[in-house]
Amino acid sequence: MSALSTLTRPTGAPSGVSVQPVDRPRRYRRRALLSDIMVMAVWASSALAASMYLFSGGAAQLSTLPDVVTGVGVVAGLVGTDFILLMLVLAARVPIIDRTVGHDRAIGLHRSLGKPALYLLLAHGALLLIGYGMASGFDPIAEIGRLWTIPDMPLAFLGLGLLVGVVISSLVAVRRRFSYEAWHLIHLLSYAAVLFALPHQLSVGGVFAASTPERVYWTALYALAFGAIGTFRFIEPAVSSLRHRMRVSSVEQLATGVFSIHLQGHSLSALGAAGGQFFIWRFWTGTTWWHSHPISLSSMPTADSARITVRDLGAGTSQLGSLPSGARVSFEGPYGVFTDAARTSPRMAVVVAGIGITPVRALLESSTLLPGEATILLRASGPDETYLWHEVQQLATEKGATLYTMIGPRSPRSPAWMSAGEADRGVTLTSAFPHLLDSDLYICGPTPWLDLVEADARAAGLSAHQLHTERFDW
Numbered sequence: 001m002s003a004l005s006t007l008t009r010p011t012g013a014p015s016g017v018s019v020q021p022v023d024r025p026r027r028y029r030r031r032a033l034l035s036d037i038m039v040m041a042v043w044a045s046s047a048l049a050a051s052m053y054l055f056s057g058g059a060a061q062l063s064t065l066p067d068v069v070t071g072v073g074v075v076a077g078l079v080g081t082d083f084i085l086l087m088l089v090l091a092a093r094v095p096i097i098d099r100t101v102g103h104d105r106a107i108g109l110h111r112s113l114g115k116p117a118l119y120l121l122l123a124h125g126a127l128l129l130i131g132y133g134m135a136s137g138f139d140p141i142a143e144i145g146r147l148w149t150i151p152d153m154p155l156a157f158l159g160l161g162l163l164v165g166v167v168i169s170s171l172v173a174v175r176r177r178f179s180y181e182a183w184h185l186i187h188l189l190s191y192a193a194v195l196f197a198l199p200h201q202l203s204v205g206g207v208f209a210a211s212t213p214e215r216v217y218w219t220a221l222y223a224l225a226f227g228a229i230g231t232f233r234f235i236e237p238a239v240s241s242l243r244h245r246m247r248v249s250s251v252e253q254l255a256t257g258v259f260s261i262h263l264q265g266h267s268l269s270a271l272g273a274a275g276g277q278f279f280i281w282r283f284w285t286g287t288t289w290w291h292s293h294p295i296s297l298s299s300m301p302t303a304d305s306a307r308i309t310v311r312d313l314g315a316g317t318s319q320l321g322s323l324p325s326g327a328r329v330s331f332e333g334p335y336g337v338f339t340d341a342a343r344t345s346p347r348m349a350v351v352v353a354g355i356g357i358t359p360v361r362a363l364l365e366s367s368t369l370l371p372g373e374a375t376i377l378l379r380a381s382g383p384d385e386t387y388l389w390h391e392v393q394q395l396a397t398e399k400g401a402t403l404y405t406m407i408g409p410r411s412p413r414s415p416a417w418m419s420a421g422e423a424d425r426g427v428t429l430t431s432a433f434p435h436l437l438d439s440d441l442y443i444c445g446p447t448p449w450l451d452l453v454e455a456d457a458r459a460a461g462l463s464a465h466q467l468h469t470e471r472f473d474w
Contacts, residue, residue, distance in 0.1 A: 080123075085224075089224060118164065164273050258311045268303060297334075298357075311355040349374070363442065369399045430454075431458045442468045
């Protein structure tokens with residue numbers, strides 16, 4: 001491992017100008033509190049949905065065994081629907097949620113609700129069939145035919161079927177078989193699933209009965225879910241794209257299959273992006289308009305320019321290397337908390353591989369660092385994967401950071417994320433970063449490699465709140 005640069009000049013300010021200290025632990029405690037409140041709000045919402053039904057007369061109807069089975073089915077449906085609507089809010093990329101707890105945490109909670117929501121809605125249908133069948137003397141299978149004749153129930157069955165498809169497509173093993181665009185299109189069916197289920201709540205469920213607290217609650221929750229989706233996934237991105245009038249100015253090839261896309265526009269510094277964040281880009285040409293791309297900035301925007309750096313990873317990105325100058329660009333974002341604002345510790349450690357250099361380069365550019373505060377390790381399998389390394393080296397020199405490089409095939413032994421040569425020499429994560437436990441560790445690169453680095457860091461005793469990762473998957 002060879003140090004490329006180690007300087008001691010103050011960073012982020014000219015010589016003689018002090019850098020204001022940041023109360024990082026306090027900032028972390030605030031984010032952790034808000035994150036806990038978000039999780040508690042989800043569970044409180046589901047409890048409220050169930051309790052309103054029970055206290056508005058539902059509990060009084062549980063006088064016989066068929067009524068109990070039916071009542072439990074109703075509660076399961078209400079809680080499941082509540083989860084689905086909250087999932088829509090968590091996936092809407094609401095700025096206050098993204099800035100405080102991060103898009104990754106919000107999507108993590110979103111995904112954790114998917115299976116419970118599906119199981120509850122399946123239980124809702126099954127228990128109602130059993131309960132109605134017990135009450136009427138028919139078997140549950142025969143009850144399906146009777147329910148099918150009730151107005152709006154066919155739409156409810158269709159909505160449940162769509163939801164099953166969405167949840168199955170979200171399983172990791174299944175999701176990897178789809179392109180991002182195909183998976184995203186399937187995921188949009190969750191909106192249709194909720195809308196198809198709504199009519200039977202109005203005509204059969206009774207939760208929208210006039211002058212009831214349930215009507216106020218469910219109306220507000222539906223408005224919040226679809227209002228957030230409409231505002232932050234469609235209206236705001238469209239308005240922002242029109243305001244900033246972004247276009248492709250040029251495409252620069254850095255290596256085989258790797259290129260930087262230079263963008264120009266109006267008041268781009270007003271986007272409010274931080275180094276390490278990403279946008280979802282759409283390039284309006286005949287062959288690329290239907291692809292959307294979550295890509296990080298590789299340099300901080302100026303008043304009229306920005307840059308992203310892309311690696312050809314499949315059908316979607318293969319077309320981006322030939323984008324013509326002047327091509328219109330629309331975008332959503334910025335998103336993510338892979339930023340200096342997420343730090344909780346006095347030092348910064350960075351481990352990056354491959355195209356993961358993209359957000360790291362912008363992160364270093366925007367971070368305020370004191371001399372010796374940051375240590376950076378750049379990892380590549382070969383010299384052809386060292387894209388943007390010279391820019392990171394220059395930033396390390398300017399910021400007074402320690403920079404190491406590690407080039408070579410992966411070690412077959414632990415730590416397997418390192419090059420074989422460095423592992424044979426006994427290099428470890430803690431020897432590369434002697435102040436690791438007093439640092440926030442930023443890791444970015446291919447997911448299997450990143451998981452190995454993260455596991456190594458956790459084994460060394462690094463706390464979860466000190467780990468910040470950016471995975472290039474969806």
